[in-house]
Amino acid sequence: MSSQSDKHRVFAALHRRPGAFVIPNPWDAGSARILAGLGFEAxxxxxxxxAFSLGTLDSAASLTREGVIANARAIVEATDLPVSADLEDGFGRDPETCxxxxxxxxxxGLVGGSIEDATGDxxxxxxxxSLAVERVAAAAEAARRHPFLLTARAENFLNGRPDLDDTIRxxxxxxxxxxxxxxAPGLPDLAAIRAVCAAVSRPVNVVMGLAGAAFTVDDLAQAGVKRISVGGSFARAALGGFLRAAREVKDHGSFTYAAEAASGAELRAFMRREPR
Structure with a gap:
């Protein structure tokens, strides 16, 4: 199995490579093994x-730091890929907590993680x-002590503040x-994405899988994006299939959903894969 330092080197190199790479978002060890088996690189x-797997809401008020990190550790241990974590708002207001x-x-065992500037209020x-910057600075100082890439998130567009100038600032x-x-999750169009990428010199992450966004990897790479995540959309897609199957049985008494379900053999093949 690769060391944490090795994973960090691989992860950092992906951010320096020409073009854009996709970093999909598993929600547990099993989905992580499937994504690794499909050939994703991080x-x-x-x-x-x-949160969906726990039957709760996606918020810092509903999720504990201990639970989020335990979930991340299970994903880290499921594959040999570099893993970055959604660390919400750092689980506290003050920079020291971040x-x-x-x-x-x-x-x-994580080699990356994000801190957002949303308060939850x-x-x-x-x-x-000023406080948002202090929080990022404290997180960045901590990250430099480890093989760890810090992602800083500006949450305006997900919180009813579609102010591109302030987001760039x-x-x-x-x-x-x-x-x-x-x-900056939730940017409305390629023009906004281009503006963000042109305004900074560090790699930019963009999330896809939100309603209305239909850009391709090539579209985003040409706009200057380096990293493309999918947030909770793969989990929502999986639960969408679950809902369709359950509604078919409940409402129609039929079981045709099974024709599109992954086979047990295919899933067993993914689950047998061991980290290198």
Whole structure:
């Protein structure tokens, strides 16, 4: 099995390689093994997918730091791929807590993770810029003590604040504070994505799988994107199949869904794969 340092080197190299790469988001060890078996080169956890598996909401109020990191550790141990984690808001307002979260994530074998500037408070959904920068700076300092790439997220567009100028200003400040990767989920179009990529010099992550976004990997690479994640959309796609099957049985008393289900043999082949 590759060491954490080896995984970090592989992960960092992906961010330097020409073009864009896709980092899909498993929600447990089994989905991680399937994605690794399909040939993806790195993985990222999804707080949404993990929350669905627990039957709870995707929020820092509903998910504990211990649970999120335990889920991430299970994904790390399921394959030999580099894994980055969705670490919510760092599980605390103060910069020291963000730094502690990064240290705990690295101790779990992760080689990357994201800290967002969303507060979880509908009345004041985004941290003031000065505090947001202090949080990223503390997380970046902690990340430098480990084989770990820090992603800083500007959450305006997911929180009813579609302000591209402020989003770019935040990402530039996060870059100056030491973030390795920059990420503004929910950007509305390729023009906005191009503007973000042109405004910073660090790799940019874009999430796909949201409603209405139909860009290809080539489209995003040409816009300057380096890394493409899918957030909770693979988990939602899997649950969509589950819902269709369950509704067919409940509403129609038929079982035709089985024709499109993965076979037991195919899934067993993925689950037999051991990390190198």
């Amino acid at each position: 993985l990222a956890t999804t707080s949404a997918g993990y 730094a502690e979260t990064i240290a705990l994530a690295a101790a779990a 509908p009345a004041s959904p985004i941290f003031d810029l 935040r990402l530039q400040a996060f870059e100056a504070a030491g973030a390795d990767v920059l990420y």
